Amino acid sequence: MSAFDRIEQRMPELMAELAPATVPDYFDDMLRQSGRVRQRPAWASLERWLPMDVVARPVSLRGPALRPLLILLLTGLLIAAGLALYAGSQRTRLPEPFGPARNGLVVVATQDGDIAAVDPVTGTTSVLIGGPTNDLGPWFARDGQHFMFVRLTSEDVGAYWVANADGSGARELVHAPVEWFEWSDAGDRIVVVRRETGSRPASIVRVADGTVAPLAVIQTIEHAFWRPGHDQILFTTLGSQGKAAYFLINADGTDQERIAGVSPDAVNDPQFSADGSQLVYATWGLGEGLQGRIHILDIDTGIDRALMFDGSAGTNELDPQFSPDGKSLLFERYLADDGGYRLVVAPVNGGSVTTIGPVHGTGTGGAATEFSPDGTQVLATYEDDGSTWILSLDGSAPQQLPWSGGGTTWQRLAP
Amino acid sequence: MDQRELVERARRGDHDAFAALAGAFVARLDAAARLILRDHELARDAVQEGFLAAWRNLPSLRDPDRFEAWLHRLVFRSCIDVIRRRSRRPMEVELLSVDAPVVADIASVIADRDLLDAALKRLQPEQRAVVVMHYYLGMPLPDVASALGIPIGTAKSRHHRSLKAMRSAIDGDLTPPRPPVAGEQYA
Numbered sequence: 001m002s003a004f005d006r007i008e009q010r011m012p013e014l015m016a017e018l019a020p021a022t023v024p025d026y027f028d029d030m031l032r033q034s035g036r037v038r039q040r041p042a043w044a045s046l047e048r049w050l051p052m053d054v055v056a057r058p059v060s061l062r063g064p065a066l067r068p069l070l071i072l073l074l075t076g077l078l079i080a081a082g083l084a085l086y087a088g089s090q091r092t093r094l095p096e097p098f099g100p101a102r103n104g105l106v107v108v109a110t111q112d113g114d115i116a117a118v119d120p121v122t123g124t125t126s127v128l129i130g131g132p133t134n135d136l137g138p139w140f141a142r143d144g145q146h147f148m149f150v151r152l153t154s155e156d157v158g159a160y161w162v163a164n165a166d167g168s169g170a171r172e173l174v175h176a177p178v179e180w181f182e183w184s185d186a187g188d189r190i191v192v193v194r195r196e197t198g199s200r201p202a203s204i205v206r207v208a209d210g211t212v213a214p215l216a217v218i219q220t221i222e223h224a225f226w227r228p229g230h231d232q233i234l235f236t237t238l239g240s241q242g243k244a245a246y247f248l249i250n251a252d253g254t255d256q257e258r259i260a261g262v263s264p265d266a267v268n269d270p271q272f273s274a275d276g277s278q279l280v281y282a283t284w285g286l287g288e289g290l291q292g293r294i295h296i297l298d299i300d301t302g303i304d305r306a307l308m309f310d311g312s313a314g315t316n317e318l319d320p321q322f323s324p325d326g327k328s329l330l331f332e333r334y335l336a337d338d339g340g341y342r343l344v345v346a347p348v349n350g351g352s353v354t355t356i357g358p359v360h361g362t363g364t365g366g367a368a369t370e371f372s373p374d375g376t377q378v379l380a381t382y383e384d385d386g387s388t389w390i391l392s393l394d395g396s397a398p399q400q401l402p403w404s405g406g407g408t409t410w411q412r413l414a415p
Numbered sequence: 416m417d418q419r420e421l422v423e424r425a426r427r428g429d430h431d432a433f434a435a436l437a438g439a440f441v442a443r444l445d446a447a448a449r450l451i452l453r454d455h456e457l458a459r460d461a462v463q464e465g466f467l468a469a470w471r472n473l474p475s476l477r478d479p480d481r482f483e484a485w486l487h488r489l490v491f492r493s494c495i496d497v498i499r500r501r502s503r504r505p506m507e508v509e510l511l512s513v514d515a516p517v518v519a520d521i522a523s524v525i526a527d528r529d530l531l532d533a534a535l536k537r538l539q540p541e542q543r544a545v546v547v548m549h550y551y552l553g554m555p556l557p558d559v560a561s562a563l564g565i566p567i568g569t570a571k572s573r574h575h576r577s578l579k580a581m582r583s584a585i586d587g588d589l590t591p592p593r594p595p596v597a598g599e600q601y602a
Contacts, residue, residue, distance in 0.1 A: 004585040007527050007534075008578070014531045015551040019446040027441055030463050034437075034470040035430050111564055132478045137557060137567035150557040150567060152484060179556060180571065222575060267579070268572075368566045381566055383541070407566040
């Protein structure tokens with residue numbers, strides 16, 4: 001056991017020794033100060049987190065005339081019937097689990113604890129999961145039919161819920177502190193990594209009925225990913241010196257094997273190519289091709305290569321991911337002389353790059369990014385200011401979303 | 416009187432009820448803020464701002480049972496605000512070069528507490544916030560994400576990078592989790 005392992009086990013008590021919890025000497029002053037401040041009425045903060053078109057419109061106090069109401073009702077019924085027929089005809093058309101798809105709704109968690117949807121074309125917004133609950137972290141299945149989200153319970157435990165794409169049928173799936181989860185290709189299962197004392201076990205949960213099957217892996221798991229086109233799970237681990245290793249195991253728990261060729265200096269999470277044959281990841285280490293470099297690994301052959309793009313020299317590049325068509329990579333490029341970082345899209349074989357979005361400060365955790373399903377745009381939440389943007393690769397004007405903060409996900413639809 | 420009743424009364428403007436609530440939480444939140452900000456004065460500013468915001472905005476709290484999580488969110492966002500304000504002036508905490516591992520020689524006489532203290536110093540404040548909230552306050556990562564107003568994936572990523580940086584610091588590994596561009600050091 002390394003020194004860090006020993007300390008990690010005692011972290012809460014050691015922190016309590018470092019900063020003893022005593023009532024601070026400024027407490028009485030603080031109360032005197034708050035006692036002089038008037039409270040803000042509840043309605044005053046209603047629009048703080050919600051855009052205006054989501055806030056309920058005032059209801060007219062005048063009674064509506066009967067005839068227009070009937071016409072409205074009939075019209076509504078006709079539209080509903082039409083929508084139902086259309087939905088029925090579309091039900092069987094699902095996107096392929098990997099590769100380009102049509103852009104659907106962007107679903108976001110508002111800072112008010114709701115899950116909301118934005119149509120990126122029209123800008124129309126709607127609340128999918130509302131009410132007094134505190135919900136966050138939406139994540140669509142690859143067929144775009146369901147999304148998972150975290151519901152914080154009164155015990156401050158994050159339970160994982162699943163809902164239909166329109167927010168209906170929400171139900172609890174996993175009631176436990178889950179560190180990580182990922183959808184299977186077909187959206188019928190999820191792999192979850194739980195945090196338990198001294199370990200991080202993984203399980204497969206069936207979405208239909210919540211049945212849990214432990215995944216018999218020995219190593220303490222950091223994160224887990226479903227391998228496209230294979231019924232396999234990739235999981236990442238950290239060794240005693242913080243060195244990374246990636247493993248594959250069948251979803252039924254058999255045939256665990258270490259992936260050969262992965263640099264021990266791998267950082268960030270690896271991302272699969274659409275056919276599951278390659279991994280892209282970044283390294284941070286000492287030596288040629290290791291400091292802030294992007295690598296692509298062929299899983300079957302174990303051949304790993306560090307990539308250089310136009311302008312790579314003198315920069316550090318991290319957090320890569322494949323575009324839906326597998327031809328490009330999106331990553332963060334950290335500029336020299338503390339010049340901040342930019343998002344960059346480049347061909348997988350190297351060469352000229354396209355920078356998107358503005359420069360942001362280096363001293364944060366970068367940006368949470370995701371390609372649009374059709375690969376023409378990037379959804380980016382910048383950590384330094386918390387803003388969420390849709391950035392186009394063709395250079396057209398960026399679009400800022402009205403919400404940010406609790407996670408975003410982009411729905412995939414059949415072309 | 417239970418906490419829910421205190422919250423209900425405080426929402427209706429009862430400052431004594433708010434004082435009772437504040438007294439129940441201020442010690443741990445002050446300690447957590449000191450761990451994150453590494454500075455007593457800054458921690459005081461952040462905690463005071465957070466509690467003041469809590470009193471002002473209590474009427475808008477929809478679910479009284481969520482008071483504690485909501486208070487955490489306000490205080491830790493104040494910490495982040497303090498960090499951002501502070502970033503415009505010189506850092507007051509000790510800076511350690513990434514080329515100088517904290518533990519060149521892990522002597523048994525060095526207490527684990529001091530090792531942890533040194534490792535925490537090497538984290539950026541945003542990373543420390545995730546570590547302190549997760550380990551010291553026992554908050555699950557989804558709650559940490561909610562409290563800090565960041566995506567859950569970001570919280571996971573920060574947690575992962577923070578532990579790796581701390582492991583490097585404590586076990587003497589030279590590999591940092593973030594790319595130090597020229598001239599950058601880790602606080």
